[in-house]
Amino acid sequence: MTEEENVRRAGPLTYRGRAIPDTTTDQRLLDRRGPADWVHTDPWRVLRIQSEFVEGFGLLSELPSAVSVFGSARIRPGSEFYELGVQVGARLAEAGYATITGGGPGMMEAANKGAQQAGGLSVGLGIELPFEQSLNSYIDMGMTFRYFFVRKTMFVKYSQAFVVLPGGFGTLDELFEAITLVQTKKITRFPVVLIGTEFWGGLRTWVEDSLLKHGLVADHDMELLYVTDDPEEAVRIVQQAHLHLENRFERDEAGPAS
């Protein structure tokens, strides 16, 4: 046997003599399918989760300054709330912010529509649901996620603030997640603005009368619930916080490396 026949290189690996496998790596990959139950196992899911982060970061990392807008999936076009959502998207676009929503119908669609029509970048981050649903038609850039928590990371990582319009459980989940991240200083200088004083007034009162009264939140935590009826005021709050943050990063970058 020649030296050439007695060696097999498989990528960075070298096999000689009796250690040479009967098949090549590609043969093992391509020649047969083998069992398929591993696609339903957690190690495989970890790779899918990883790929969602890769795709999400890839889609969003070059996004300009952006604000995530949340709100009910159930509000219909033509309603007062829907119009408010359109206004929010439009004002954000005029101030130079991209609008990110959950990509669905209702208030998400309204904010995307307002943003797109005012010439802003309109982004939809959808979620796989047990019933058929596609991204609304006012989205310039979109992605549909399998994993809820991956999608939530994107909302926080790629926006400077949250604007919360009237909504149900999904909206409350997003609102309280954001407030908890701010309260625990996982994110800083991150305004969370609720739009609709009549709609959100009861929640604010309950937080004050129950949570604050029993000492479950601090006085200054109440400031985390900023409520207004005016989309322009919401944008001003976002801009102020944004400016502060940029100044702080500039100071940090000028200081000693960490």
Ligand SMILES: CC(C)=CCNc1ncnc2c1ncn2[C@@H]1O[C@H](COP(=O)(O)O)[C@@H](O)[C@H]1O
């Ligand atoms: C018709 C219907 C129920 C469609 C659901 N389709 C959805 N598509 C995308 N995001 C959603 C959807 N439902 C809830 N969400 C998420 O939860 C929030 C709305 O939930 P809710 O309607 O307030 O509780 C949105 O901000 C969004 O991020």
